[in-house]
Amino acid sequence: MNWIGIIENTIKALIGINAVYFALAAIGLNVQFGYAGLLNFGQAAFMACGAYGLGMTAHYFQINMWWGVLIGLGFSLVLALLLGVPTLRLRADYLAIVTIAAAEIVRLVVRSVQFNEYFNGSDGINNFGGPFQRLGSVDWRIFDQVQLFKLNPQQRDYGPSLTIPGVDWTIDVEFTGRQLWALIVGWGLVLILGSFVYMLMRSPWGRVLKGIREDETAVASLGKNVFGYKMSALIIGGLIGTFAGFMLALDRGSVQPDNYSRDVTFYILTALVLGGLATVTGSIVGPMIFWAVFQFADVFLREAVGREGITLFNLRILDTTQVGPTNQILIGMLLILLMVYRPQGLFGNRKEMAIDAR
Amino acid sequence: MRRAAQVVAMALLALIALAAVMSPPRTAHAQEDDERTINVRVQNRLEGENTPVPGVTITVSAGGEEVASAETNENGLAELVVQGRRDYEITVDRDTLPDDVDIPEERASLVITSGQFTSSRIARTFNTGEAASTTEPFVDKLAQRLVDGTRFGLLIAISSVGLSLVFGTTRLTNFAHAEMVTFGGVVAFLFNVTGISFLGFMPFVDDRGRMHLILAAVITTIIGGLFGLFLNGTLFGVLRRRGYSLITLMVISVGLSIALKNVFLHRFRSRRRPYNDYASQSAWEIGPVSITPRDLIVAVISLVVLITVALTLQRTRLGKATRAVSDNLALASATGINSERIIRVVWFSGGALAALGGIFNGLDEQVSFEMGAQLLFVMFAGITLGGLGSAFGALLGGFIVGLFVELATFVVPSELKNAPALIVLILVLLVRPQGILGRAERVG
Numbered sequence: 001m002n003w004i005g006i007i008e009n010t011i012k013a014l015i016g017i018n019a020v021y022f023a024l025a026a027i028g029l030n031v032q033f034g035y036a037g038l039l040n041f042g043q044a045a046f047m048a049c050g051a052y053g054l055g056m057t058a059h060y061f062q063i064n065m066w067w068g069v070l071i072g073l074g075f076s077l078v079l080a081l082l083l084g085v086p087t088l089r090l091r092a093d094y095l096a097i098v099t100i101a102a103a104e105i106v107r108l109v110v111r112s113v114q115f116n117e118y119f120n121g122s123d124g125i126n127n128f129g130g131p132f133q134r135l136g137s138v139d140w141r142i143f144d145q146v147q148l149f150k151l152n153p154q155q156r157d158y159g160p161s162l163t164i165p166g167v168d169w170t171i172d173v174e175f176t177g178r179q180l181w182a183l184i185v186g187w188g189l190v191l192i193l194g195s196f197v198y199m200l201m202r203s204p205w206g207r208v209l210k211g212i213r214e215d216e217t218a219v220a221s222l223g224k225n226v227f228g229y230k231m232s233a234l235i236i237g238g239l240i241g242t243f244a245g246f247m248l249a250l251d252r253g254s255v256q257p258d259n260y261s262r263d264v265t266f267y268i269l270t271a272l273v274l275g276g277l278a279t280v281t282g283s284i285v286g287p288m289i290f291w292a293v294f295q296f297a298d299v300f301l302r303e304a305v306g307r308e309g310i311t312l313f314n315l316r317i318l319d320t321t322q323v324g325p326t327n328q329i330l331i332g333m334l335l336i337l338l339m340v341y342r343p344q345g346l347f348g349n350r351k352e353m354a355i356d357a358r
Numbered sequence: 359m360r361r362a363a364q365v366v367a368m369a370l371l372a373l374i375a376l377a378a379v380m381s382p383p384r385t386a387h388a389q390e391d392d393e394r395t396i397n398v399r400v401q402n403r404l405e406g407e408n409t410p411v412p413g414v415t416i417t418v419s420a421g422g423e424e425v426a427s428a429e430t431n432e433n434g435l436a437e438l439v440v441q442g443r444r445d446y447e448i449t450v451d452r453d454t455l456p457d458d459v460d461i462p463e464e465r466a467s468l469v470i471t472s473g474q475f476t477s478s479r480i481a482r483t484f485n486t487g488e489a490a491s492t493t494e495p496f497v498d499k500l501a502q503r504l505v506d507g508t509r510f511g512l513l514i515a516i517s518s519v520g521l522s523l524v525f526g527t528t529r530l531t532n533f534a535h536a537e538m539v540t541f542g543g544v545v546a547f548l549f550n551v552t553g554i555s556f557l558g559f560m561p562f563v564d565d566r567g568r569m570h571l572i573l574a575a576v577i578t579t580i581i582g583g584l585f586g587l588f589l590n591g592t593l594f595g596v597l598r599r600r601g602y603s604l605i606t607l608m609v610i611s612v613g614l615s616i617a618l619k620n621v622f623l624h625r626f627r628s629r630r631r632p633y634n635d636y637a638s639q640s641a642w643e644i645g646p647v648s649i650t651p652r653d654l655i656v657a658v659i660s661l662v663v664l665i666t667v668a669l670t671l672q673r674t675r676l677g678k679a680t681r682a683v684s685d686n687l688a689l690a691s692a693t694g695i696n697s698e699r700i701i702r703v704v705w706f707s708g709g710a711l712a713a714l715g716g717i718f719n720g721l722d723e724q725v726s727f728e729m730g731a732q733l734l735f736v737m738f739a740g741i742t743l744g745g746l747g748s749a750f751g752a753l754l755g756g757f758i759v760g761l762f763v764e765l766a767t768f769v770v771p772s773e774l775k776n777a778p779a780l781i782v783l784i785l786v787l788l789v790r791p792q793g794i795l796g797r798a799e800r801v802g
Binding site for chain 2: 037039041082085086087090092093094096097098100101102104105108109112113114262263266269270273320321322325326328329331332333334335336339340343
């Protein structure tokens with residue numbers, strides 16, 4: 001078994017682009033679910049808004065890519081209003097039902113032949129990341145003096161190379177210039193938006209929001225506009241989720257409708273619960289650990305299964321095409337076990353985890 | 359805590375056992391080292407219904423050179439074996455299509471790139487349409503859609519009764535309900551097509567352990583009910599009594615949904631497959647409407663089942679107790695109703711009906727690992743329209759939404775067929791959130 005390869009893959013997953021976009025989506029979902037108690041099962045749709053906002057600049061609008069940021073945020077705003085207005089005055093489960101349905105419809109619409117003109121159907125929109133990637137190879141300096149970095153997009157071996165003494169292993173964590181540029185921007189965004197949410201939740205606004213999660217009626221009786229607070233939380237969380245879509249699209253320079261399926265929202269939810277609801281640290285570290293574990297299990301199982309597959313009592317237990325589903329079964333079980341035994345996740349506070357809002 | 363631990367461990371073990379029992383279907387022949395199989399389906403999507411198109415010649419070419427060709431069988435399937443991962447172009451020979459069926463030139467061929475071969479098999483579907491010359495008058499089309507809509511509505515109503523009753527009695531929105539529907543379809547497939555070899559000694563079972571679909575359906579419906587009981591007994595019921603909040607339970611049902619769906623994918627793989635019986639039938643033409651005997655019988659059975667459910671709820675002691683618990687659990691318990699028993703009954707009957715719905719859906723659109731998931735929000739729209747938790751509401755709402763979705767295909771393209779359900783959902787929540795039969799209550 002190639003342990004070095006497995007370790008390299010795991011470390012890359014820990015800080016890779018998947019962890020970035022999951023973290024961004026989880027920070028947004030955390031505002032909604034963790035702090036406000038709003039069960040948004042359609043975060044993937046907000047990500048799709050961002051990704052398609054960028055993609056459509058190349059495919060439909062034929063304008064500079066950076067307008068896509070505004071377009072994507074605009075889409076998300078409209079979506080949040082559309083989902084929030086009918087449901088936020090009702091019990092919590094209505095929002096869950098409507099968001100899960102809306103996210104599926106958004107995916108079906110963008111991949112449909114009918115709306116090819118706007119979204120290019122199931123092929124998605126490709127090769128529009130040029131302006132973003134060109135920025136990466138600019139000479140970045142502080143006051144024209146200190147050079148920060150200047151990346152060569154083609155170069156493949158950015159990243160540390162660690163030699164473990166004794167066993168004589170060399171672990172190379174390598175990214176291409178293009179990937180590294182996306183990671184720098186992505187983790188930058190995670191830091192900015194994470195700090196924003198951290199400060200927001202310590203403001204009077206955030207305290208009211210947490211109060212709504214704990215007891216809506218009590219907050220309403222103090223004269224606060226509960227609906228307004230919930231609506232803003234849904235919008236802010238959705239807009240942050242939009243950035244996850246931006247990063248996923250910018251990294252690949254393409255957008256594919258099937259990257260925004262219902263399951264993606266559920267995995268983000270799992271990663272968030274793993275880290276700890278209602279904590280900013282949890283919403284960032286959770287996705288990192290989630291992807292490291294997921295990648296480890298994936299590579300490990302693939303290596304273990306080999307070409308022949310594993311057979312037990314004449315029954316094919318596992319072959320290479322079954323590794324994916326096996327991992328996802330484990331994710332589902334992880335979510336169940338976390339909610340039963342450790343609902344506060346790794347960093348959360350059990351007392352604050354009274355997600356009992358109805 | 360310890361009891362909960364045992365219970366969850368048991369549930370997980372059972373899930374694994376479930377995965378082990380569902381043995382994967384046998385592949386037709388041994389795979390050569392670099393042999394790739396392309397499964398092509400040609401189907402005619404008409405009136406929201408897929409009918410296989412047999413006798414169509416399919417050719418595969420690589421680099422402009424023809425490498426394989428085959429003709430579709432009576433199920434509209436053709437299997438093409440090619441050597442190696444390359445870019446292949448698959449073409450439908452339009453001249454071999456039946457007269458009343460056509461496919462536009464630009465959709466008559468498609469390309470599989472080498473990167474798309476993630477396994478030794480790859481499946482592609484060609485959807486043909488009506489030939490331009492045979493256009494029916496609007497009234498005829500409307501009649502056909504009404505019939506199809508009735509069938510779909512009955513299917514949704516059957517599948518979603520359990521979802522609504524469970525909500526009514528325990529306030530749990532069970533996102534894994536979709537998987538209970540798939541469970542029915544897949545387990546019936548196991549009995550009917552895959553076979554369980556050690557059952558071979560039993561009557562009505564052939565030596566590979568397969569049985570006729572009717573027998574398989576009866577057994578599967580019962581197993582579906584037991585599955586519902588099992589979920590309540592090991593997971594939801596226990597956690598509810600331990601005082602876990604509803605939102606926690608809802609997230610747990612999401613986890614369960616992910617796990618179960620992938621158990622199905624793991625054992626059943628991602629292809630759609632038909633049952634051995636009643637797979638292809640020629641339709642009866644009744645006036646302007648065509649319906650296969652299978653669909654007619656399924657619709658009749660569904661109707662009978664729904665009327666039985668409604669009468670049970672209306673007339674029997676058990677039904678009245680169920681409605682009482684749905685209405686107000688504390689009050690019902692105080693009057694001496696054993697509410698835990700009622701909840702078990704609800705999980706059993708809900709699971710059984712969901713499984714039956716899954717079998718019917720499998721007959722209609724073949725069996726796949728995500729057949730239930732695709733219906734989930736149509737079911738949600740139905741029970742919301744009817745009134746969340748109201749037993750009759752699920753029947754009525756499911757039926758109306760199913761009918762509406764089918765009728766909406768006049769204006770909505772078939773790939774967005776389920777989208778109107780969302781519009782229904784949002785409109786209901788804006789105008790009358792308690793649904794048609796629900797009682798208004800202040801919720802925030």
